[in-house]
Amino acid sequence: xxxxxxxxxxxxxxxxxxxxxxxxxxxxxxxxxxxxxxxxxxxxxxxxxxxxxxxxxxxxxxxxxxxxxxxxxxxxxxxxxxxxxxxxxxxxxxxxxxxxxxxxxxxxxxxxxxxxxxxxxxxxx
Numbered sequence: 001x002x003x004x005x006x007x008x009x010x011x012x013x014x015x016x017x018x019x020x021x022x023x024x025x026x027x028x029x030x031x032x033x034x035x036x037x038x039x040x041x042x043x044x045x046x047x048x049x050x051x052x053x054x055x056x057x058x059x060x061x062x063x064x065x066x067x068x069x070x071x072x073x074x075x076x077x078x079x080x081x082x083x084x085x086x087x088x089x090x091x092x093x094x095x096x097x098x099x100x101x102x103x104x105x106x107x108x109x110x111x112x113x114x115x116x117x118x119x120x121x122x123x124x125x
C-alpha cells in the first residue's frame with residue numbers, strides 16, 4: 001500500500017494506492033508530473049524517483065540515539081555521552097518546531113534560519 005499525502009498548507013489530501021509490489025516504478029509513475037519535496041522513510045526505492053527532493057524525518061534520526069541509550073548500563077554516566085547530547089539537540093529542535101505550527105511556510109522558513117539553523121549546526125558539529 002502506497003500512501004501519498006499533501007503538506008499542511010493549501011489543499012490537503014491523502015491517497016492510498018494499492019500496488020502488488022514495493023517497486024519504485026509505482027512511486028515514479030504517480031509522482032512523474034510532480035516537482036516537490038518527498039518526505040519519507042529511508043526506503044531506497046525512492047532514490048530513483050525523479051523530479052523530487054528527498055527529505056527525511058528528524059524523528060527517524062533521533063530513534064537511533066534513543067535505541068543507543070537503551071543499551072547503556074545503569075552505571076553509565078548517560079549525561080556525558082554524545083547520544084544524550086544529540087537527544088537534547090533533537091528536543092530543542094522539536095520544541096522550536098512546535099512553536100511555529102501556525103505560521104505560514106514562508107514565515108517558518110525565515111524563523112528556521114534564525115532559530116533552528118544554529119541548533120542544527122551545533123548538532124552536526
